[in-house]
Amino acid sequence: FxxxxxxxxxxxxxxxxxxxxxxxxxxxxxxxxxxVKMIQKENxxxxxxxxxxxxxxxxxxxxxxxxDLFTRIVDSDEKGVYVSGAKAHQTGCINSHWIILMPTIRxxxxxxxxxxxxxxxxxxxxxTYIYGRQSCDTRVMEGGGDIDLxxxxxxxxxxxxxxxxxxxxxxxxxxxxxxxxxxxxVERFTCYHRRSYVCKTGLGDVLIGxxxxxxxYNGVPNVSHIKDKIIEMTHLNETIFAAGIASSHQxxxxxxxxxxxxxxxxxxxxxxxTRFPYEISxxxxxxxxx
Numbered sequence: 001f002x003x004x005x006x007x008x009x010x011x012x013x014x015x016x017x018x019x020x021x022x023x024x025x026x027x028x029x030x031x032x033x034x035x036v037k038m039i040q041k042e043n044x045x046x047x048x049x050x051x052x053x054x055x056x057x058x059x060x061x062x063x064x065x066x067x068d069l070f071t072r073i074v075d076s077d078e079k080g081v082y083v084s085g086a087k088a089h090q091t092g093c094i095n096s097h098w099i100i101l102m103p104t105i106r107x108x109x110x111x112x113x114x115x116x117x118x119x120x121x122x123x124x125x126x127x128t129y130i131y132g133r134q135s136c137d138t139r140v141m142e143g144g145g146d147i148d149l150x151x152x153x154x155x156x157x158x159x160x161x162x163x164x165x166x167x168x169x170x171x172x173x174x175x176x177x178x179x180x181x182x183x184x185x186v187e188r189f190t191c192y193h194r195r196s197y198v199c200k201t202g203l204g205d206v207l208i209g210x211x212x213x214x215x216x217y218n219g220v221p222n223v224s225h226i227k228d229k230i231i232e233m234t235h236l237n238e239t240i241f242a243a244g245i246a247s248s249h250q251x252x253x254x255x256x257x258x259x260x261x262x263x264x265x266x267x268x269x270x271x272x273x274t275r276f277p278y279e280i281s282x283x284x285x286x287x288x289x290x
Contacts, residue, residue, distance in 0.1 A: 002092025004199060006046025008192035009100045010036060011258055013117065013174055016185045018256035020178050028174045029256065035119055035172065039098070047096035047122065049087040049161060050189060052104045061107065061114040071101055071163060072114045073176070080169040081176065083116060087161040094129060094159055096122050101163075103175075106183035115182050117175035118168035126166040129159040191263045194270035198244025204237035204280055211284040229283045236276040243269035 014036075017028040039046060052061075052070045061070035071085030083101065093099060100119050107115050120127065175181065212230055215221045247265035254260055 002047070002095065003045055004196040005048035005092055005193065006096065006098075006100065008189055008196055009046060009048035009050075009102065010039075011192050011260075012185055012188035013100070013102075014258040015254040015256040015260065016181055016188060017174050018254075019184070020175065020181050022255070024178060026178075031171050032174050035174075042097075044097040045092070045095065047090060047093040047099040048102065048189070048193075049090055049093065049099050050102045050104050050186070051088050051090075053086050053088050053160075054104070060105075060111055062110040070104070070111075070114050071116060073116050074113075074165060080167055081116070081118070081173060082165045082167055083118065083163055084165055085163050087163070090129075090159050090161050091157055093122065093161060094131060094157070098122060099127075099161070101168075102185060102189065103182040104186065106186070107179040109179060111182075112177045112179050115175055115177050115179040117173070117185070119172040119174070120166055120168055124166055126164045128162040128164070130162065131159045187263075188260060191261060191266045195244050195247045195261045195266040197270050197273040198241055200273050200277055201237050201241040201244075204233070204240070204277060207280060207284050208233045208237060211287045214288050226287055229287055233280045233283050236272075236280050240269060240272045240276055243272055 013032055014029075017032045020026055021029045038044075049071075055064045055066060055069035061067075061072065064070065068085050071083055071087060073081045074084045075082040087093075087101065090099075098119050099122055100117065102117050103115060175185070208230065211233065212221070215223075215226050215230070220226050243265055247261040247269055250262035250265060251259040252262075
């Protein structure tokens with residue numbers, strides 16, 4: 001579950017660390033590759049923590065009244081750095097082994113201490129999870145019994161991560177003040193991650209199959225408007241899938257050797273995901289009514 005965010009972080013960091021080293025003579029890429037070897041050898045799940053609370057959206061990180069609204073370096077010593085701040089909307093963090101902290105927006109010279117990328121164990125000292133339902137899920141407040149809650153205590157999977165002087169050793173640090181590369185990392189991560197939303201078509205396949213089965217149970221599989229709805233569900237689902245696959249097919253090789261998928265088609269894939277699954281669900285409800 002939720003490996004896509006970590007995979008997207010690893011892919012985007014592969015090329016970004018390479019290009020930081022190319023400009024600054026750092027050794028981030030070597031450190032990063034050693035980290036990847038460990039992850040692959042032990043088959044670990046990575047959480048990608050990019051989203052900060054942000055506060056006043058019209059201001060940059062260094063301009064906020066509360067400096068902890070963005071994750072930043074607060075101290076360092078001969079062993080590594082210490083970071084404080086928060087990461088919001090972390091869907092997969094609880095069931096990850098490691099978390100990769102990344103910037104969330106374009107940064108300036110004044111935001112240098114916020115230009116931090118580092119890997120931390122999910123149970124590292126100084127890290128607190130505020131766990132709850134997803135912010136848009138209001139079912140728990142609507143009453144009507146437990147039938148739609150799943151696990152009544154932990155029905156939704158989302159957490160706020162609060163970091164209080166969390167330690168990151170030098171060998172797990174992959175950006176440290178190179179603010180001009182923050183936007184590059186965010187844009188490449190976004191490109192991978194919006195293509196990753198093609199996974200929703202797996203859910204679509206299940207829903208289409210369920211709707212067709214219900215039509216069989218209701219004795220109406222050959223009724224024209226039922227067939228039309230299943231065809232439309234399939235059309236919408238495969239349109240999402242097609243955009244994701246096309247984005248990958250149109251990918252190009254980066255300097256580091258990793259491939260980056262096509263940005264425009266990745267955005268189209270995500271845009272389709274924000275619209276089509278809801279129509280697919282509406283059609284499934286129509287079919288279920290017979």
